[in-house]
Each structure stands twice: as C-alpha cells, then as structure tokens.
Amino acid sequence: MKNMITPVKGTRDFYPEIKAVHSWLYSKVRKVSERYGYQEYEGPFLESIDLYAAKSGEELVKEQSFVFPDRGGDLITLRPELTPTLARMVAQRQKQLIFPLRWWSFGPFWRYEKPQKGRSREFYQWNIDLIGVNTPQADAELIAIIVNFFQELGLDSKQVKIFVNDRLLMESELNLLGIPSTQQPAVFRLIDRREKMAAADWERYSLEEGLTQQQIGGVKSILDNKDLWKKSENLITIFDTLKAINLINFVEYDPNIIRGLDYYTATVFEAKDIGGTVRRSILGGGRYDNLLADVGGEQVPAVGFAMGDVVISLILENYGCIPPQIFNPPASVFVTTFSNETLLASLSLAETLRAQGMNVITYPEVVNLNKQLKFADRMKIKYAIFLGPDEIAQSVCTLKSLSNGSQEKIPLSEVPARLSQILDEG
RNA sequence: GUGCCAGUAGCUCAACGGCAGAGCAUCGCACUGUGGAUGCGAGGGUUGUGGGUUCGAAACCCAUCUGGCACCCCA
Structure with a gap:
C-alpha cells in the first residue's frame, strides 16, 4: 500500500x-x-x-x-x-x-x-x-x-x-x-x-x-x-x-x-x-x-x-x-486445463468454441481442478468443460453445469453445436 | 473558494491515553479428475501522511491529503 x-x-x-x-x-x-x-x-x-x-x-x-x-x-x-x-x-x-x-x-x-x-x-x-x-x-x-x-x-x-x-x-x-x-x-x-x-x-x-x-x-x-x-x-x-x-x-x-x-x-x-x-x-x-x-x-x-x-x-x-443482468459473467464457458500433455488440446477446444461466437475463458496455468472450478464459480461462469486423458482417449469432453452440477460426455466434434443449443436454452 | 464531520487489515467496524482486535474476504489443508457447504490453520497494519504534547498516542493538539455534509456553483 x-x-x-x-x-x-x-x-x-x-x-x-x-x-x-x-x-x-x-x-x-x-x-x-x-x-x-x-x-x-x-x-x-x-x-x-x-x-x-x-x-x-x-x-x-x-x-x-x-x-x-x-x-x-x-x-x-x-x-x-x-x-x-x-x-x-x-x-x-x-x-x-x-x-x-x-x-x-x-x-x-x-x-x-x-x-x-x-x-x-x-x-x-x-x-x-x-x-x-x-x-x-x-x-x-x-x-x-x-x-x-x-x-x-x-x-x-x-x-x-x-x-x-x-x-x-x-x-x-x-x-x-x-x-x-x-x-x-x-x-x-x-x-x-x-x-x-x-x-x-x-x-x-x-x-x-x-x-x-x-x-x-x-x-x-x-x-x-x-x-x-x-x-x-x-x-x-x-x-x-x-x-x-x-x-x-x-x-x-x-x-x-x-x-x-x-x-x-x-x-x-x-x-x-x-x-x-x-x-x-x-x-x-x-x-x-x-x-x-x-x-x-x-x-x-x-x-x-x-x-x-x-x-x-x-x-x-x-x-x-x-x-x-448487466453484471453478466465475462464468459459463458470455462475450459479447464488438466496437464501439460493435454494443455494444448484444451486451448484448441476453447479457440474452436470462440470461433463459433462463444465467450470462453481457459485457465492459463496447470493447477488442480479444485482451484480452477472455484475460479469459474466465483466468476459466475455457467459451464465448465473437462478435457483430460480419459476424455481424449475417447474423443469426447465432459461438460459440467456449474449451476446444477450435472455432467454429460459429448463427442468432441459435436461440442460446438451441443453447447450452442444449451446456451440458447439457458 | 468558505464552514462543519470523518479517515484503523482487501471490506464493514471495535478498541477512545496503557499489549491494535473481530466478522466477512483471501490463502493453505481435510479434497493431487470436480466449485458452492463445513471444519481446522495461516498470512495480512508505520491506525491516511507529517509534526507536536505525553513515561506512554489509533485516541489529545497543529498542519496536510482524501472523502462526506452545508454553502458557492452546477451535470
């Protein structure tokens, strides 16, 4: 000070x-x-x-x-x-x-x-x-x-x-x-x-x-x-x-x-x-x-x-x-980062969503999910995406609603369309 | 520019001449692939700033800065 x-x-x-x-x-x-x-x-x-x-x-x-x-x-x-x-x-x-x-x-x-x-x-x-x-x-x-x-x-x-x-x-x-x-x-x-x-x-x-x-x-x-x-x-x-x-x-x-x-x-x-x-x-x-x-x-x-x-x-x-409503969250979607190996996949997914017109925030540092979700929660972001080794192996990502806690797995190719649909509804 | 009131932790406030504290917030742990809740713990201060009085000042006095109230003026 x-x-x-x-x-x-x-x-x-x-x-x-x-x-x-x-x-x-x-x-x-x-x-x-x-x-x-x-x-x-x-x-x-x-x-x-x-x-x-x-x-x-x-x-x-x-x-x-x-x-x-x-x-x-x-x-x-x-x-x-x-x-x-x-x-x-x-x-x-x-x-x-x-x-x-x-x-x-x-x-x-x-x-x-x-x-x-x-x-x-x-x-x-x-x-x-x-x-x-x-x-x-x-x-x-x-x-x-x-x-x-x-x-x-x-x-x-x-x-x-x-x-x-x-x-x-x-x-x-x-x-x-x-x-x-x-x-x-x-x-x-x-x-x-x-x-x-x-x-x-x-x-x-x-x-x-x-x-x-x-x-x-x-x-x-x-x-x-x-x-x-x-x-x-x-x-x-x-x-x-x-x-x-x-x-x-x-x-x-x-x-x-x-x-x-x-x-x-x-x-x-x-x-x-x-x-x-x-x-x-x-x-x-x-x-x-x-x-x-x-x-x-x-x-x-x-x-x-x-x-x-x-x-x-x-x-x-x-x-x-x-x-x-004027105090809207800065982004509608939060893409978590999991490890140094999967970091680029997360950043790439975030960029794909941005190209679809969504406002997306990522965590620019690999830290535990606990901390990342706490951040997303405090920023009042409604949806979080997980893209860890399990998801990558199956070519999917996990989408979590931070308002009700529900989760679903979505094939990576369908994420933009599915997310747009969810955001339009909510 | 004039008069009056107030400034203490990030925020809200307590202590009112005698060891600077609380609540909330923050950070850590319980919980290394899952937020909000709970529990435990930690950090955080030259008491706006500078001077004075006093054995001793956050407290009293002076100056100054910032904010608030009433003027002046105006959006």
Missing part, C-alpha cells in the same frame, strides 16, 4: 462492475436519442479558453475550468461543457448542414469544483440538442425525450420530475414590477437562492440588492404563482403538446426555475429527484437562440439539455433501477 500514487482528486476509477453500469447508462442514452432520430457526434476534449469567454457563466470559466498553457503558451481548457463546442461546430458548417439538426453526445467533461456526492471533477455528460427551429413544439420534443428516458430507466413521476419555466415570462413579470433589465440578472440569482434561504434572510438580501419592499412582495407572489404559465403562449403550447402526445406526466410548471448559464433565452427546464435524498438536479437545459451568433455564426435558434452521469447513477441505484 505504501508509495501508491493516489488518483487525481475528483476523478473516478471505473472498475468492471462500475463500468458495466456506465455502459448500460450510455446504451439507454443512445437508445432514447436514436429513437427520436438524433445523430451522435463528438467534439474535442481540449478547447481554447476564448470559446467559453463568450457566453458561458462567468464563474464556470474563471473559477471552475481546468486551464493550462500548452507548450506554445496558448491557454487550453479541458472542456467544462459542450454547448459552445456544438455552437462552433454548427457555425463552421452552417451552409452545408441540414436543418433542423438533431445531435447528441455522451462524453467526458471537467470542472474544478469541490468533489462530493453527486459531483466530481471529471464526469460524463449527455448532451442533446435540436438546432434550427424556434417553436414550442421543438422545446416539447426535448422534454418528451427526458420523459421517455425516465420511463426507459424505470423511474416514475413520484421519484423524479421535470420543472419548466420561461425566462421571457419572468422578464416581462419583472418589468411589470418596474425592475429594469440591468437589475434582472441579480434578481434571477435571488430567485435561484430563495428556496435555500430562510425567508427573513432572503428578504434582507433582496433589500441589499436594491429592491423595494413592494418589489420583493411582487417577486414573492410571482414565485408562488403555479398558474403563471397561463400568461405565456410558449408554455401553454409546450404543455398542450406534451399532453397531446401523452407525455405530460413527470412535467410540472415551476416559476423558481431560472438556470445559471447566461446563454438561455426563453424556455428553461430542470429535472430533480423528488422522492429521494439527492438534492442536486439531474439535468438542465433550455432554449438558447443567440449562442451561434455569439461564436461567429449566423443567428440560429436552438434548444437542448445536458445530463451528468453522476447524479442519475446515484438515483438509479437508490431506486433499485439498475438491472442485475
């Missing part, structure tokens, strides 16, 4: 049983993305810091990104999010891409934050975006994808929920209260914090931000108004659309949802664990209609969301949604 190099803070080691969960999650992400006709893409993990300087949240770039100079002295960033990269990739080929564009991605990201449960410094993120359409139906499609994803994972609407709001609606409400647009970003931050603070603290804080008593009361009544969405044609259409396609469950209006990133322009949404103990949000997204123009392209409307792998994995584990 001594002198062991510790892993970099906030990174995770994916041991096989954890990698299995990760791969399974990736397969679900792929399945749902493809079900809606989205195409997989990927960007570079390294980006110039200038790409983020444009429009991501200030803190995300200045405080939470891994930034280092390359050998030429240019500042390189380990990507903290994908949306600016996506905007750049689309802007670069704006004239040749086919819109509406539906793209998805699942890859690693880095943020220099304090690691704790649900948050690491290196994490994977599902990004999915619909670019080139500015309609409530497009927003509804992304929300529908989330609902579909939750259903695919076996979560129900008492466990997780998607909360939706519209920044334009909030801005117009703040305007009605006489709060100027220059002051509105600060008020959005106030809104973001309200549920975490005691009421009195929040009011005092609001006064410090320059709001009048009357405005504070106004903001409070906005945030408590669960029917506020009825003032927004956009939200009305989104909810009507989701109702019509029967995917309105999991979805709820919430005026408190604002989102931290600066580039969101209208619809914003966030999914949370409501039945359990994970307070951190599962995913977040919304409409960002100006980002492409900000990175040098033509103005193109877009909507999308991002989901980190860490929080959703925790939630799936808490709710027992991870199917045990």
